[in-house]
Amino acid sequence: MNTLPIALPLTPDACADAQRRCLALEISHSGISVLVPGCDAESTAIYAEIALGKNHLQQVKAVEEAVYSNPMLLADFRSVSVLIRRSDTLPVPQGFGAWTTVGQGDESIGEGIASLGIEMAGYCDEELLKFLRRSFNNPYIGTHMSRLCAYFGRLSRRSNRQRAYVQYLGHSVDVLVFSKQQLLLAASYPVSGVSDALYYVLAACETAGFSRTEGEMMLAAPTECREQLQSLLRNYVNYVMPLIIPADLCRQAPLELALAARPNSHD
Numbered sequence: 383m384n385t386l387p388i389a390l391p392l393t394p395d396a397c398a399d400a401q402r403r404c405l406a407l408e409i410s411h412s413g414i415s416v417l418v419p420g421c422d423a424e425s426t427a428i429y430a431e432i433a434l435g436k437n438h439l440q441q442v443k444a445v446e447e448a449v450y451s452n453p454m455l456l457a458d459f460r461s462v463s464v465l466i467r468r469s470d471t472l473p474v475p476q477g478f479g480a481w482t483t484v485g486q487g488d489e490s491i492g493e494g495i496a497s498l499g500i501e502m503a504g505y506c507d508e509e510l511l512k513f514l515r516r517s518f519n520n521p522y523i524g525t526h527m528s529r530l531c532a533y534f535g536r537l538s539r540r541s542n543r544q545r546a547y548v549q550y551l552g553h554s555v556d557v558l559v560f561s562k563q564q565l566l567l568a569a570s571y572p573v574s575g576v577s578d579a580l581y582y583v584l585a586a587c588e589t590a591g592f593s594r595t596e597g598e599m600m601l602a603a604p605t606e607c608r609e610q611l612q613s614l615l616r617n618y619v620n621y622v623m624p625l626i627i628p629a630d631l632c633r634q635a636p637l638e639l640a641l642a643a644r645p646n647s648h649d
Contacts, residue, residue: 463523
């Protein structure tokens, strides 16, 4: 997928055909990732990162300011998907119900993954959800881990070995371990660098019972991040390979965001 490098702020003229396109956002404590795929094979995608600063207590206000400062985001898009990236999203058995540790001022969010028999349970600030629902037209709102679980679950069916999927984005690392169609572990960790990411990947795999001699480890990451982590992991894991990303997905964006930006991805 060709991607248009674009400077901030995102103005309406950056996407004059918004009504034909899908908007996907991923919100974390530190920033908002924005992806607008092309509406056909000839058009280019738009991808941008908007920093929110380091004051987590003011996240809702920071998100509001970021959206209003980038008016392209409020255009009349064909559909809007919002993923909430948090490290406390957990897989639970399907039908488990509302996540019981939701604190005051938070609201449960999640999505069932029938093929795995699980739900990804998480939560989000109620005020942030209210802002998203009144600012965007009927947005889909879910967790970042739901998309990864569903996608990697499908891929894991092709292998008779255990598979660990790792996404390293520099500031965070996602680790998902499967044995055929069974999810053994899904976790996300904030990290300060590649050595930190290496520790969490190996610790998570050890917890899940992943065999470092027999299992397959697949990396999804921007090129520089992938090369840094891959060289370290090969000292500990026999089989480490880059994950092949389909050509129709934006390879600059987090994988779950690229998946969510596909038309009809939530049907």
